[in-house]
Amino acid sequence: MLTVFRIHRNIRFLKRYRSILTVLIKYGFGHFVDQLNLTGYLELGRKIFSIGSPDKKVIFLTPAERLRLAMEELGTTFIKLGQLLSTRPDLIPQTFADEFRKLQDHVPAVPFDQIRKQLREEIGGEISEAFQEFDEYPIAAASIAQVYRGRLKTGEEVAVKVRRPNIQQTVETDVEILLGIAQLVRHHFPDWEIYDPIGIVKNFRRTIRREMDFTKEAFTIDRFAANFCEDETVYVPKIFWDLTGETVLTMEFIHGVKVSSLPELKARGYDLKVIAQNGANAILKQVLQHGFFHGDPHPGNVFVLEGNTICLLDYGMIGRIDENLKQHLADLLNAVMKRDVERLVAVLRDSGELQDETNLRELHKDLTEFVDDYYGLPLKELNTGKLLYDFAAILNRFRINFPSDLMLLAKALVTVEGIGRQLDPEFNMVEMLSPLITKLIRERMSPASLSKEFANLAQSYGGMIKRLPWDIKELINRLNQDKFRIDLRHQGFEKLIMDLDKASNRISFSLLTAALVIGSSLIMQTNKGPLLFGFPVLGIIGYSFAAFLGLWLAVAILRSGRL
Template sequence: MLPFSRFNRNIRTIRRYRTILGILIKYGFGQFVEQLNINYYLELGRKIVTLGTAPKEIERLGQPQRLRLALEELGPSFIKLGQLLSTRPDLVPREYIDELKKLQDRVPSVPQDKIRAAIEREFGYPVEEIFSEFDPEPIAAASIAQVHHGRLKDGTKVVFKIRRPGIVDVIETDLDILMGLAYLIEHHVPGGDLYDPVGLVREFRRTIHRELDFTREARTIERFAANFAGDETVHVPQIHWDYSGETVLTMEHIEGIKVSDLDRLRAEGYDLKVIASRGADLFLRQVLEFGLFHGDPHPGNIFILPENRVCMIDYGMVGHIGDELKRQIVDLLLAILQQDVDRIIDQLLYSGELTDESNIKALKRDLSEFIEDYYELPLQEIKVGKLLGDFVEILTHYRIRFPSDLMLLARALVAMEGLGRQLDPDFNMIGYLRPWLERLVKERLTPANLSRDFGRVAQSYLSLMRNLPTDIKEFINRVNRNKFKIDLEHRGLEKLITDLDKASNRISFSLLIAALIVGSSLIMQTDKGPLLFGFPILGFLGYSVAGILGLWLAIAILRSGRL
């Protein structure tokens, strides 16, 4: 049985469980809800949700569409979860990815008085004492925050990003429920453990907590500004710290042209080829030089300033690439570009991403066919987005898992390539990527980097040798004291235990009903006790109770759908 600590069972959470499961059933996921067996784990005296069928108009939709509509109706936490899943082609089939990308994060704006109250709670002063102007009409309203124009007292034009009041409590409740559902999926849904739903919810919790705290986003923006300090081709919005906090982020108002507005860019004399080149350099520097990159570079988040300067906004979603992951990415991309199947396999084995279920011979065959498809193509005709998509599809088939930041990087790289090709039909991301990869490989071979790598390896072996005698001694002592334990976990038995519980309860009810009928029949053969129409009242009472219990049992069996 799963530990009950996994489930928050207060009244508000139970109501939210009913809402969530009811919406899932409404959109045709009743069988999935039944597999979770959630009534058993919440130990309620009655079902928290009754299974039914989806409306006819919903049944006609495909399952990916129904999932998207369900997530939108479930609210901000589930919309954000769907957006996270849309970045994980290693976990979610392509048809679901395409549909989840359509998730709408637009909701009605918060009334002006509540927004003003939120600002005053953050800073302790009325809005009029902080800003000379505050536009009550938001320029954007999403599920977590909304954005307004305004001016500081010194006349500086700014943009305010304000967290929606009460959103934290809503999201925390949903996160508790999602973690409980993740444990149920892992233990009850066939194959659910292969997708690590608990790990996915933990990742989602970390991501959304970062997004809720605007001081983190402000610090991230300042890191980007420090990384590109002195680069005249890039502009990063300035943060006004005196007017920013956990719930309010005040930043420079960017007056530029959206990168997707090609006609206006041409009309005002911008060089689209230069913009495409600078955008590619900007993104590749973020990834391969600094290890910190913008995770959502869609056209609405990129503005072009005078002199073809590139400015990215909205740093709520960023990815992090550590030195080890960067090394693996470089080696893997080089192996793909050099069409070296053995090196690709070696890299996957080294990184530990090749699972026991993977068939290496079949994987090698599919990778060889994948490389042959691109072998004859000139570099300018190779699309990095399609190449990465095909590569990920192969590895997903073999259940090879990826770090979440790597999947976010793949999506961002595809988006940047798409923008580059819109700006410049001759744009070729591989042309920008190859020199970076070659330079990073050469840098590894410098004496300084070689000595540093050797020092790390030596330190690791030294630590291993230092700890090994103690670990061996502790192991032997545990064996000698009979303290050596192996934890075994029976997985998938909870459903069997629950079904056995139900079956035994029904048998007990049936025996009780039979006993009442037999006892009442014996009483009917006597003339003792109060009589009704010449028969003992106790006999009538026994028949009545047996009839009620029998009807109750029959209804319960029919409602379960299992005769």
């Protein structure tokens, strides 16, 4: 039974692998497929049928546009990956990040018969037993889940989020393939190792698995509710745990106005300036107090309730800011405000992200220009999210890693600042942020904080000193037992070796073809043996075989795109 499962899994894997390669080649990324030797892993399949050629319609599009279209065609996993990468301009060029922000995962709804089966399995009974009313037409349909409106037996109106059937299997297959491609990228492009392609895919796997497990989202919502339980300006929906599980999330239905619906907000008499302040305060509290923030506060996820209260929806994407990241963020913003480039470099050095080969002189020059660009701006014109993006772009040029949660925060801040300025043209995020940053820096320099940091350092160094004799003893024992070894590995030679193999094979074919032509020509001169049309049959066979080998070699060279 296990063997049959593995065979089925491998067949599914190969089919999906082929469809991914076909789409990449269709959108003009055949050179990338060739550089990674991806088709080499499907050699048998390639001999059976071709995986296609580039679509002529896309040749006039930019690489970023072509890759976005390819991701949209490949479906859920790749759309989600593109959306994640759109928040990482420190890893990809800005043009690609901008293009990936256009990715949408709105798809046709799954028929309710399939949803009904999944809903029954999760709630452990018939829908009519748990709900007084249940609308079979979804109010929203995305690539991972669909949302329905219902009413409980107790009369409470709820929103029911149901995961699409079989979506987990598709995503897991895609992620496994992406991990394989990431490993090939690391082997064939050693210069890209600083961007940690395998780490990016693993982080993406963790993110999308979390997004598909609705119990985790429910726990997140409850945590937000606890964090804001004493804040009347923020409302968090209630979770109905008896009707919530891994594939179904049942929560309070929110009757409110989308924050982007300005005419309706005005018609209801809401104070737009207060709404902007409440929204900004909610995000800043999440980041600088709770260290746990909503990663996707776009206008569709932000509702306004009575009393100018903010209500956030869709908690599938969240970010975390620990104490170290908080301090780095505070130091970064403080250094920009004070025009302190040396402090910026010190922040990077303290974070351990500077590489040995980093050109500090050029980095200092770029950071000076960066600070100058922002130093003269009035506070109300300073966009905190864009500032973080621009800073990340500099780090990208010098191949310096930037924490992924800070990039997610940058995206959230850009969104919130955009919403705030739509609501109130005089909205000033920096003015609200400055006292919180000052408070963070003061807390770090307080006697209590310094003594705690000193105690942690003393404990760390004490542990290191305590282990030192044992480490020395272990080293000496290994030396005495000839178990001490140094592992060396080469990087970047795989492609060279593969190209040399191809070249030697082609030379061998060429020599064989030339030998057949020469041998057949000599046989033709003898006029001995069986004749066909007056020519020796052996010579004709030799010429035919040589023509076949020569044609095969020419086709192989043309298909590789390298004449």
